[in-house]
Amino acid sequence: MTAEMRRSSGAFSVPIKNIERELICPICKELFTHPLILPCQHSVCHKCVKELLMLNHDDSFDAGSESSVSGSPRSRVPSPSMERLDRLVRSGSISSPGWRRGSVTPRVTTIPCPGCQHDIDLGERGISMLFRNFTLENIVERYRQAARAAVAIMCNICKPPNQQEATKSCMDCKASYCNECFKLHHPWGTPKAQHEYVGPTMNFRPKVLMCPEHEMEKVNMYCEVCRRPVCHLCKLGGSHANHKVTSMSSAYKILKEKLAKSIHYLISKEDQVRTQITELDRLINQTEENGQLAERQANEHFERLFETLQERKTEMLISIEQSRNRRIDQLKGQVQNIQFSLFI
Template identity: 85%
Template sequence: MSGISRRSSILVPIKNIERELICPICKELFTHPLILPCQHSVCHKCVKELLLLNHEDSLSTDAGSESSLPGSPRSRVPSPSMERLDRLVRSGSISSPGWRRASITPRITTFPCPGCQHDIDLGERGISMLFRNFTLESIVERYRQAARAAVAIMCNMCKPPPQEATKSCMDCKASYCNECFKLYHPWGTPKAQHEYVGPTTNFRPKVLMCPEHEMEKVNMYCEVCRRPVCHLCKLGGSHANHKVTSMTSAYKILKEKLSKSIHYLISKEDKVRTQISELQVLINQTEENGETAEREANEHFDRLFRILQGKKEDMLRSIEESKTRRLGSLRGQVDEYQGMLENSGLVGYAQEVLKETDQSCFVQTAKQLHIRIQRATESLKTFHPAADPTFEDFVLDVSKEEALLKELSFGGVPDPPVIDRIRSRVYNEGLICWEIPEDGLPTDQHLLEFRKRGGGEEEEEEGAWRVREKVYGSSSVVCDLDGDSVYSFRVRTRRDEAFSSYSPEVSFHTPPAPVFSFLFNDKCGFSPERLALSKPRDSVESVAGLPFLLAAERVQTGGYVCLDYIIGDTGISQGRHFWAFHVLPHSYMVKVGVASDSKLQEWFHNPRDTSSPRYDHDSGHDSGSEDTCYELSQPFTLVTVGMGKLFIPKGSAAAAGDHGNRVLPMPQRIGVCLDYEEGRVFFYDADTMRCLYERQVDCSGTMYPAFALMGSGGVHLEQSITARRLAYGAAGH
């Protein structure tokens, strides 16, 4: 441990630890620091100032003396003034609300810790319950000496001029030169046994005393309160029910932990220096990039301003030219009409011409006069201003531009979106949804990327990322995905020219075959009294009504309550097909699978046949032979789902073994794949495409999706993604 200490002192000179020695209140080096319950340290005088709240303590003793400080072995010796104050309080001579019996601590003993801002309640005894942090005092003193360097500590006993001290006595609380130390600590006297150290001005007691029990030494450590305590505190004090350890054990454990932590920090010094260098590089890059961004922003706005200024000048010039032209036309028209008023002699002249009786002379004179009169007449009949006084053709519609300017984003790089696995799914197509971050804008573009993942040894040879067109919104449909493949998806946001980082990749497994679309058929085995179809015929629910109760009475006479069957209305006669659905979580029992039409008519024709859906095959005995007999006789290949579980049939090779291998948690979505040519049916967890069960099936005729329900429950077919998105779009518009 000493090696570690020496090494740490070499690596971290004491002059470099100044910020650890500053009081958070006065911002100066600690003076008689006290340890608060939250383990932070504060100067004694600072705590006192906080508690007194500008109330002058005229009766207290000197705060700088050792006898007045808590944690000191002499602090419990009452002074005469304190005794007189105590007697006055007991006798009732004074009743100041600011003081309590046997204490000079104010009633206000709660204040926020300046280090952690937690409220500190010192209780009735106030700061007298706090320990002095002698270790911190010693470190501060060593720091002061290191800071003074050439300033020596002088002997307190020498006659002027004093000599430089070589020793300090912790019992006498004084410093001595060699001669004075021999003089005041002669051999053979009790003073010769005093403890002495190197020259120091920090004299602390030899033993730390308990603040609560004045004459007891602290020799244990309370792990609950994280402070030293004495044996009386443990026996009947405030720490009676707390877990305490011996001071020796606490010392070893804490010292070992601190030493390990210091050793770890020292061992990582090179790494820390490297990280500091990297941070400095980032700081420089941030400054340079910030200046570049400011310069580019100024350039962009200056360019916009120049364009707008140019447009403004062109617009104003066009308006001015049009105004000048229109004013000229209107003023010319005013002059013309003004001339008509001023030339009223034309009318008198015309009247005089009318007095001419000689026809030849009249015609000769009146022809030109008639033209002038006719022009004036037409002008009065069809008055039109020579120019339009409005400037509607110069009115600008800048609403679109204003909207674009308002939508300009200067928020920097947007936050990345996150793909929502719950809303996203892959069925006939891939529907990928993501959560838009809080700083998202309507103008943000989202780029969805996907790629096909390899498998096995080809894991390293994954396909290249393909990018969907820019998407405005929080979802996108991905088409043309290969079947029975795993695809990875990721998305990022583009705002102006800035791109966010990519979202975490999310993988989906496509169905193992093309998706088969069908609706429920109520012609075969359908009981409208006990099954309810939805209007789109894409879901069916079991209705436990009166007919179900009446049928249940047959149990008392040896009869059985039967299953209610329903099949799809489209058959499969070739190829591989996949469909998916989900069973309501509260469903009691639902059987799902496929049915053959070659036996359907015969099977439904005789309802008393033991393999008919009107006859319950389960007698209540759990025997493998009974299940095998039933499966051989029925045209259905079924898996049972109910009560949150999925049950694999007995007798199958895939389900051989104990009962636990046959019972699986019910998936959120169940997928069924029928391979007609191979004559096999597969049952999947449609979310992960993990095959749960497969078996051989007789595909001698047309095969139909089949379902059977008993008790409360329901089946909902999976909707195709394209139809669902169209429905969402219609609802949105």
């Protein structure tokens, strides 16, 4: 670990330890994930609220089954999350009056608050009536960033005691590398050279499609208004709460049919486009031939014109020369006559 990392670790260690217990969900005992605010102002993870509702609903089903079909040999196998919640209920961590396994008429939309031990009636809307605790969610995210920054990420290829700090992380290999190891395992000219790499990180994205707004949630719905995939949290209290959504399978079929129709339309227009391209090529060739013919004809006309002008020039010069000579001869004859008359 570098000196900068050690200073960062020392600067954040005390605040992190002091605030960590405030950022843990009282049910799953882990950092809050998409916390929801209960009417009693306590916060619980979204998944934990769903599990509480499912557990309460299962309790109602079990109570009804025991009263109607007593002594049935069939038993339901609970999930690990249900077993954890069941243990919490039995231990008294989330117990409250009116919420008992043996209750004959349990309220399905009522959950116990693990903080104040009061029953919370969610009404007909269920979880959709609860609001996201964005402030707490931002604090948890900053806590995670501070915790990641306080720990150096080491190269997964180097071995101690010469292990180096990572400078890159390959998202395809899901491993971190120092400069030398990255050059060795991702040489140029190989398929691995095309892998996507980022700065050192421990958060390798999964191969499944995840919600860009809620990074830990998978997309399972398609918003018909925004024309994009969304997760259940986006529909629950996000920007797509009042939008019309459909399942991913239905959206896939509809979009596939539209794409198939578009491709069929393009294929049907292919012959027409090819014919138009052929006609344009013919017009281009014809235009070139016509241009070359006009150029040759213009050159021939100007050459004949130059020849005619040259002939006219020669004739005119000869005529001027003859006229000048006759005039000079006449003038010379007059001079001689005058001189002859003077001597007589």
